[in-house]
Amino acid sequence: MAMKTILALLIGLLPLVARADLDVFACEPEWAALAEEIGGPLVSAYSATTPYQDPHYIQARPSLIAKVRNADLVVCSGAELEIGWLPALLQKANNRDVLPGKTGYLEASRYVLRLGATGGTDRAQGDIHPLGNPHIQTNPHNIAAVAAELTQRMRDLDPDAAETYELGLLDFLERWEPAMQRWEELAVPLAGTRAITHHKSWVYLEDWLGIEEVANLEAVPGIPPTATHLSQLTAQFAEGGADFIIRSPYQDDKASLWLSERIHVPAIVLPLSVGTDDAPDLFAQFDVIIDRLLGALGNE
Amino acid sequence: MRRNLFPGALVALSLFVPPVAVADEAEIESLRLAIEELRADYDQRISDLERRLAIAEQNAAAADYMAEQAMPAVVGEASNPAAFNPAIGVILQGQAWNYARDPGEYSVQGFPYGGEAGLIGEGVGLAETEIIMNANVDDKFTGWLTAALAIEDGESIVEIEEAWVEATALPAGFGAKFGRFFSGIGYLNSKHSHSWDFADQPLPYQAFLGGQYFDDGLQLRWLAPTDLYMEFGGEAMQGGRYPAAADSRDGIGAYTLFVNIGGDVSANSSWLAGASWLDADAIDRPSGDEDEPLFFTGDSNLAGVQFVWKWAPQGNWKQRNLVVQTEFFQRHEDGTYQLSDTSVAPYDVRQDGWYVQSVYQPIPRWRFGARYDQLSTENPGPLFDGTLLAAPADDPRRFSVMMDWSNSEFSRLRLQYTRDEAGPANDNQWGLQYIYSIGAHGAHTF
Numbered sequence: 208m209a210m211k212t213i214l215a216l217l218i219g220l221l222p223l224v225a226r227a228d229l230d231v232f233a234c235e236p237e238w239a240a241l242a243e244e245i246g247g248p249l250v251s252a253y254s255a256t257t258p259y260q261d262p263h264y265i266q267a268r269p270s271l272i273a274k275v276r277n278a279d280l281v282v283c284s285g286a287e288l289e290i291g292w293l294p295a296l297l298q299k300a301n302n303r304d305v306l307p308g309k310t311g312y313l314e315a316s317r318y319v320l321r322l323g324a325t326g327g328t329d330r331a332q333g334d335i336h337p338l339g340n341p342h343i344q345t346n347p348h349n350i351a352a353v354a355a356e357l358t359q360r361m362r363d364l365d366p367d368a369a370e371t372y373e374l375g376l377l378d379f380l381e382r383w384e385p386a387m388q389r390w391e392e393l394a395v396p397l398a399g400t401r402a403i404t405h406h407k408s409w410v411y412l413e414d415w416l417g418i419e420e421v422a423n424l425e426a427v428p429g430i431p432p433t434a435t436h437l438s439q440l441t442a443q444f445a446e447g448g449a450d451f452i453i454r455s456p457y458q459d460d461k462a463s464l465w466l467s468e469r470i471h472v473p474a475i476v477l478p479l480s481v482g483t484d485d486a487p488d489l490f491a492q493f494d495v496i497i498d499r500l501l502g503a504l505g506n507e
Numbered sequence: 508m509r510r511n512l513f514p515g516a517l518v519a520l521s522l523f524v525p526p527v528a529v530a531d532e533a534e535i536e537s538l539r540l541a542i543e544e545l546r547a548d549y550d551q552r553i554s555d556l557e558r559r560l561a562i563a564e565q566n567a568a569a570a571d572y573m574a575e576q577a578m579p580a581v582v583g584e585a586s587n588p589a590a591f592n593p594a595i596g597v598i599l600q601g602q603a604w605n606y607a608r609d610p611g612e613y614s615v616q617g618f619p620y621g622g623e624a625g626l627i628g629e630g631v632g633l634a635e636t637e638i639i640m641n642a643n644v645d646d647k648f649t650g651w652l653t654a655a656l657a658i659e660d661g662e663s664i665v666e667i668e669e670a671w672v673e674a675t676a677l678p679a680g681f682g683a684k685f686g687r688f689f690s691g692i693g694y695l696n697s698k699h700s701h702s703w704d705f706a707d708q709p710l711p712y713q714a715f716l717g718g719q720y721f722d723d724g725l726q727l728r729w730l731a732p733t734d735l736y737m738e739f740g741g742e743a744m745q746g747g748r749y750p751a752a753a754d755s756r757d758g759i760g761a762y763t764l765f766v767n768i769g770g771d772v773s774a775n776s777s778w779l780a781g782a783s784w785l786d787a788d789a790i791d792r793p794s795g796d797e798d799e800p801l802f803f804t805g806d807s808n809l810a811g812v813q814f815v816w817k818w819a820p821q822g823n824w825k826q827r828n829l830v831v832q833t834e835f836f837q838r839h840e841d842g843t844y845q846l847s848d849t850s851v852a853p854y855d856v857r858q859d860g861w862y863v864q865s866v867y868q869p870i871p872r873w874r875f876g877a878r879y880d881q882l883s884t885e886n887p888g889p890l891f892d893g894t895l896l897a898a899p900a901d902d903p904r905r906f907s908v909m910m911d912w913s914n915s916e917f918s919r920l921r922l923q924y925t926r927d928e929a930g931p932a933n934d935n936q937w938g939l940q941y942i943y944s945i946g947a948h949g950a951h952t953f
Contacts, residue, residue, distance in 0.1 A: 257822065263825070266819075267952050270734075292950050292951075299730075299738075317562075317569075324568075459826060
């Protein structure tokens, strides 16, 4: 009787124990979304951050350590974006398969051409990244490049399902490439426009669409905008010279709204990552970015 | 690939077509188009190759730089010997303290301090300067060194605070560390002084752990394969430091056990709770006045529980955040105290200590904090009347507030005020502190 009850309980618990083939721990939501695009139901992806969080400043929370402990693959932007927390997670998680140098550790920025690499640097210049700008996800061509490497890693980690991951990649690229073409056609009027951005988060988008970055709200990267710097910008752009002021969902809106009011240039929020209410997936993210930039130009 | 088959075939085919005196204009046009398509295709492939070359070059250059940082590059990527230099960081700290009472006379009745516990020196001066080096040793071990440069009695001394090697290749969620390290007991014990929220440690750490317990030994940790964070650990230590004072002939003088659990409540809130236990042997362990210390021989047991809660709107830590933390310790010491050259008295006493603190960051760069800490003890008996071990009339307690400003995550300036009702007379204590970090800086734990 007791035996039967236990058996019944165990059978009832089975679906809870059954796991996906690959547990993916992504530092940023775009890599979790990409892993799901490629791996579909074979992948269980978890993102350590949300698009409402500044990925430079994340607490090495116990929940994240537990996730890394159980991960088969850790995917992060790299280029020191996560230097303040990822090493602590890896050190505490006791998971030898996802340490740097292993198949289970993927730094996305290694597979794209990084912009703004300075080699060595002086911290007086602020929170800049000697390995280049880590916000690579704002150019869809970078997403495609990382997708190829991600697929390779998934195949290596789960060889039984290699074909499924390859088909997943093909299926994704078959949808992604026409989407890129569509965005590029839509974005033609954006070439040559001038942007003021809160932080240097958008250099890959600007490079892709031919937008010129004329100023940043932060006088020194990583340090909040100062009153002196904002009044300088007011003087500099009083007579024009900028088309929009861009910030990310996690950045304080005060500085960009303040400047927008004074220089009469629209201040807009663009999804820097996937998972905001208006950008639930990678495709929607770029739809929203292009749409909002065109809207600000008055070319909707 | 399939795309260029057609024009390629066209060109090849055209070689076998007999020359026609007057070529059809449409044919010329189609040939021209085919050649242009070929050219465009090759341009595309060359630019693809150039891009791949540029990425490879970029990553090779990055490898040199990465090796100097906390997260070493992939092994075998660069052949430059300098690429294997460890990450080096230096923490520069200084303080200025003002006391209304003479800090030289400071002691806490009932709790003779041992180890490095005590007030920070009066006046302006350097605090501990830390030199930190770390790197992967190879694919299975990583190494860490923290050397503290301090000034004691006017002389510069170097102390090895941490020198450990950790095995990174153990299976099934196990981790092992050996060498000298901060014990994993409690919440604050393993935190470096530069990451403390107040300039000094709370009273239970001062009274029970000599400020912070570190020792030579071996640590084993295991992480459960669950979504709820569950860490179990234990240590075997030489016992060379307060609260232990082991006989050097005996290999192991202290054992610890600890368990930590934690998780997220929502995107805004996370928590960490833990319990720990320390069992230390003491043989002629000095504490209290440096010139006339009291010597304890016996067993020192310490049990502690802790809870930490961190909150930030939407988890966006940079803009606004709040931390509340509390720890409670109970110590039981059973043995004898040598009170003078001839008199030895039995000592079997339970003592409690706890603190609660909160730090709030309302806007980027500015933080405000408050802390209350308190100790209490049983009376060890009439033999101890008139000594520092006798129970005080009132429980020792303090109340502190602090404010700090961090221009970046590498710098911090702090002002702290403490109302001290733990010392021989109530005191108002003011302190200024700076903490600067240069070079590589490792990630901070939760």
